[in-house]
Amino acid sequence: MRLILLLLLTGSVAVGGLVVEGGGGKAARVVCYFSNWAAYRPSAGRYTVGDIPEGRCTHLVYAFIGVSNVTWAPLILDPELDKDGGNFRNFTGLKQGRPGLKTTVAVGGWGEGGRKYSQLVSLKERRDAFIAGVVLLIREYGFDGLDLDWVSRDPNSNLTNFPVVLI
Secondary structure (H helix, E strand, C coil), X not given: CCCEEEEECCEEEEECCEEECCCCCEECEEEEEEEHXXXXXXXXXXXXXXXCCCCCCCEEEXXXXXXXXXXXXXXXCCHXXXXXXCHHHHHHHHHCCCCCCEEEEEEEXXXXXXXXHHXXXXXXXXXXXXXXXXXXXXXXXXXXXXXXXXXXXXXXXXXXXXXXXXX
C-alpha cells in the first residue's frame, strides 16, 4: 500500500466507505504514515504529498527527520525535498479544507538506528537542545506534534531516560 494505515480503534469512523468501529463513543483515529522518500520512486511507484487522498486519515505522520549527533537538534534528512522543495509546508497545508486533520512529523526510524538516541537522552543538555529544536520545527512548519520513532536493535539502549524526553 502506498499509504500505511494504522488504525487505533477508539470509536468509529468511515474510511473510504468502510466503517471502523470501536468502543467508548469516541471517534476512531486512522493514522497514516507518509514516507518522503516515495517521491524518488520511478514511474507509477512515485508518491508525493499531492497523492495523499482526502478523507481516509484523521492523522498524518511525515516520515522521517533525524537527530544531529553534533548539536542534538532535529536534523532534516532531505532538506532539498522537505524544506527547499516545500514538502513540509505542502504536508501541513493538507489541513486546509480538511477539518480535524492532524499532522505530525516523525523523528527516527529504522535508518537512524538507536545508538544516537541513547546518546541523546543520556544528558540533560542534549535533551534540552532536542526539545527546543523540535518545538521550533513544529512551529515553523505548522505540524501538530511529533512522532518519536526510536528503533533500537541494541539491548543496552538507554531506555531509562526515554520517558524524560516525553515529559
